[in-house]
Amino acid sequence: MTVYSKIIGTGSYLPPQRVTNDELAAQLASKGIETSDEWIFTRSGISARHYALPEQNASDLAIAAASAALEMAGKRPDEIDMVIVASSTPDCHGSFPSTACIVQQKLGMNNHSAAFDVSAVCSGFVYAVSVADAFIKAGNHKNVLVIGAEVFSRILDFQDRTTCVLFGDGAGAVVLTASNEPGVLSTKLHADGSHADILSIPGKLAGGAVAGSGYLHMDGQAVFKLAVSVLEKVATEALDAAQLTPLDVDWLIPHQANIRIMKSTAKKLGLPEEKMVVTVDQHGNTSAASIPLALDAAVRDGRIKPGQNVLMEGVGGGFTWGAILARM
Known part of the structure; x- marks a missing residue:
């Protein structure tokens, strides 16, 4: 009997401090940095963002999203194995203990x-789901909680x-479980370390401080x-691996970095923008x-329905990239 990993719960959390472009522009102006809502929006499609409170770490955002995903999945924390x-912004600067342990x-x-x-930066969630999928399909784990959390x-x-x-x-978080029904249909991961310098935090730990x-x-x-x-x-690789075509895709969820990149990808795949979650x-x-x-936003507002095929993809520092094709 074929074992699949299936997403049975989604959750998300945004910290309460919402900052619009106009508000950010005003803050930057006080530091002598000029920008505007128009300048930001025309280059990125961004109108606002949320910032964590001083006392909030990545783990705090993570548990809020995880709790919502667990509730939707009908799973207790002790059922997660x-x-x-x-x-890329873990609780501990030296990266241990892991944020997952916290x-x-x-x-x-x-x-x-x-x-x-x-750690795969903006591709991290795609990488993490791929790992979870492999463990579940191998029969080693039954319920896996995957979280993407950033400050x-x-x-x-x-x-x-x-x-x-x-x-x-x-x-954002998802709960994947072992299932007899098709769930994650394919995953594809790549990296090219020769582009490591185009997106990075170049500092290093030395003597207990950042050098x-x-x-x-x-x-x-270069990133664009x-x-x-x-x-x-x-x-296309993920679709080919599942023996599907763009016509079989109900929803495209690209990494939300830049609306121009997102629209370009949809166009190249022949997908109407109406099928892209933004x-x-x-x-x-x-x-x-x-x-x-x-993903959680589209599941909870009813756009993504059971049985639909969702294509998720991202690129990140490293340079890393990957895609997941999943049936909900």
Whole structure:
């Protein structure tokens, strides 16, 4: 009997501090940085983003999203036998203990389930779901909680208007379970380390402090060009692996980084924009959280229905990219 991994619950969380483009522009103007709502929106499609409160870490956003996903799935925390957190902004700067272990503790899970983080930046959720899918199909785990959680506001240089206006904070989560019904139909992952410098935090830990810059650095034009090049290809690979075509796709959920990249991908795949879930306008780029945030929004408002095919894809620093085709 074929075993599939199936998404049975979704959840999301946005911190309460919502910042519009006009509000951000006013804050930047006080620092001598000029920008505007028009400048931001025409280049990215972003109108607003959310920032975590000072006392909120990635794990706090993660457990809020996870709790909503667990409730939809009808699962207790102690029924989860693996927790995977995708994040580039973990609770601990040295990356341990993992944010997944902290989430496990905060959810009150005492069943010694496996817990670990995945670092693939904006592709992190796609990578994490692919890992969960493999463990479930291998028969090693039954219920896996996958979370994308980010507090990118902590790593933004607010003297650099080309990056600080693009990112926001948030978390999204899914519960995958072993099923006899088709769920995750295919996954495809790629990376090219030769492009590591175009999107990175170049600082390193040395002597208990950060040596070099601890802020996000991005070559926007290079990222844009590479993203447009690889997203259509990896989406086609995922469709081919499932022996499906773009005509079989009910919804496209790209990483919510830039509306121009998203529209370009949909056009190359021959998908109408009406089939694309868009949250970048209100969330900004939330990195590993962006796909599950958009997925949960479309599930909860009724757009995504059981039995529909959802194509999810993303690109991120590393340089990483990947796609998932899932039947809901």
